[in-house]
Amino acid sequence: MMVPYTTCEFEADDEIAAMARYLNCPVLSYDSDFFIYNVQYIPFNTLEIKPKQVILNNDKVLVMECKIYKVEYLVANFGGLKEELLPLLATLLGNDFVEKRVFNRFFSQLKLQKNEPKDDLYTNMPINLNDNEIDSSEETDNEECDDSSSTSSNKENTDSDLQNLNNNHINGMPEWFAEYIRLNKVPRFYINLYTHQLYFFSPQAEDYSDEDASLCALPILRYVFDILTDFSYENFIYVSRENNSNYKRLVIDKEYSISRLTETSFNELNNEQLKKYFYHFIKQKMPLLDYETIELLPSNFQLYMISILWWISNCSVPLSHIHSLIITYIFLDAIDEKIGTFRGHSFFNNKHSKKLEELKKRPFVPASIEEELYLNKHKIQYEDCLIAGSVLLKHFEIDDSIRKRPKSYDVRKIHSFAQFQSCLLQFNGLNTLCGDPFKSTIYSKCYNGTFIYNMALKLENQDDPILFIEQYLKGATSVLTFYKSLCHLFNKCLTTMNLTTVKWSNRKRRSRRKKKEDDDTKFIVEGFESHVVI
Known part of the structure; x- marks a missing residue:
């Protein structure tokens, strides 16, 4: 979308405020801390998402209404409040820094009626301190000053x-x-893996009566851990999900490990050496992968294809699921660029109704890849994208049958795609760690859960998905040629690696009786500032 952005290592409040002052623009947030910064602040809950038409300089424009808070308004509403005291106000309001008990003595002096409304707490705070209490306070201050002299002798030890x-x-x-x-x-999701030898699985929609969908990617994660730690640890802890949705710890030992490529420490490896680590993993774990075939694919689809092949080699994957992923990639990466990011099926067809009628009258040209493969998305024709969009856009919407019968929602399909997402995540992580030998995946350009699920439903009973798609998108010749070219290279990889897909079964797995919660599912992970109990 070409939107400029920046990231920060830690909490970004100061940087956001500084940027807002520099750009002279308001901050859109829901963090009350921005009340105290010298910036304009728009709370999320005051922003009207639905645009409203107004007249501005004799022109009709669309605007979103909101409320903007300014420091001068805040100060003016409270007598005696000064801008220089606002940081103290933020400290008192924030519960991240000061424990409530610190102010127990202060709140004990408040004289409130028993049924005093909470809203009146900040506007009615009569505090009565008698002379004895003031004297006592001064004496305490003096004692603390005396104590400070004795404490100063320990300053050197404290600094040490x-x-x-x-x-x-x-x-x-x-x-x-x-x-x-x-x-x-x-x-960033590898920080705990390095610092605490600990990794939490990524929660996602899956079949909770089946095993953790991320387990198929553990060999990749183990290799990442070994690279980060210079192969110096026997194991790390992986926090997984049990079949009954409880949590458990898995000790990931060296059974998943592969040999070390060089004795050079990770932080001393140059970019070319890092890339060799990625290829070393593929050579050990996917020895039959044909790089020449992979390199023929569009650059942003190569790592995606490697993830698909890993998924097939480690899980039971129906052919229909593969084709639903390929069609999704084509739509999000190629068709969207030609026709714009439409998601309303009826609106799109109404807008282009005349053009679509004209296109239906064109002579039929079959999609053929016999002479050469068609792998340049920029050669896909706009008119063909209109035809494909008119057919496929409805798959971005949840089907009414699922709304009416939620139990018809096939969680096993979701589980299968959750396994793929886990593989894709870890391969992208490894790719980044190894100096980007492949172009990283842009998820918005290749994955949409609703679309993928609906396409998988459409294809699940098709023995020949390619033949079905040819009929389904009839007339969208360049789109179909691109699709068939990708499928050709996929089938070539499948044959070379001796991989097979499975036939999808509509039989539902018997529901398992929920196991009694085991004490082992409650665990404590050491090594943080405080114990983490799940």
Whole structure:
């Protein structure tokens, strides 16, 4: 979308405020901290998403109504409040920094009626302090000043302790690792894997009566862990899901590991050496993968295809699911670029009704790849995209049959695609870690869950998905030629690697009796600032 953006290592409030002042624009957020910054602030809940037409300089324009808060308005509404005191106000309001008990003595002095409404708490705070309490407070302050002189003698030891603490923190996350995170050389979802030897599975829609959909990608994750830690650990902890939706810890040991390519530390590897690590993994785990065939694919589909092939080799995958992924990629990456990002089926067909009627009268030209493959999406014709869009756009909408009968929703299909998403995620993570030997996946250009599910339903009973799609998109010749070219290369990889797909069965798995919750599912993970209990 060509929208400029930036990222921060930690909480970005200060940077957001600075950028807002520089650009002279409001901050759209729901963080009350922006009340205190010298910026205009629009709370999310005041923004009207539906555009409203207004007259501006004699022109009709669409606007979104909202409420903008300014510091001067805030200060003017509270007598005695000054702008320089606003940071203190933020400290008092924020529960992240100051525990409530710190203010127990303060709140104990508030004289409120028993049934005092909460809304009046900030406007009715009579605090009565007698002279004895003031004197006592002053004496306490003096005592604290006296104590400070004795405490100062321990300053050197305290500084030493703090220095040791800082060193330990640096040892926990070396400067090079922090820099790699900043530069996106290490994906952020691997931070815990490196610092705590711990990885939490990615929760997603799947069949909870079946095993964790992410398990098929564990060999990739283990290799990532080995690269990050220079192959120096025996195991790490993977937090997984049990069949009854409870959580469990899995010890991922070296049974998933492969040999180390070089003895050079990860942070000392150059880009070419890093890329060799990716190819080394493929050579060990997918030895029959044909790189020459992969390189014929569009650059943004190569890693996607490798993920598909891994998915097939490690899971039971129906052929219809593969073709639904290919069609989805073609629509999101190629057709959308030609016709625009329409998602309303009826609106699209009404808008282009005359043009579509004209296109139906064109002579039929069959899609053929006998002479050469058609792998340049830019050669796909606009008119063919209109025909394909008029047929396929409805698959971006949830079918009415599912709304009426929610139980008809096939969770096993969702589970299968969840397995694929796990493979795609880990391959993209490994690809980033290894210096991007392949173009990273742009998920919005290749994956839409609703569309994929609906296409899988459409294709599940088809023995020959290619023949069906040819009839389904009849007339969209260049789209079909592109599709058949991708399918040809996929089938070539499938044959070379001796992989097979499975036939989809409509039989539903018997529901399993829910197991009694085991004490082992409640675990404590050490190594954080506080214990994490799940």
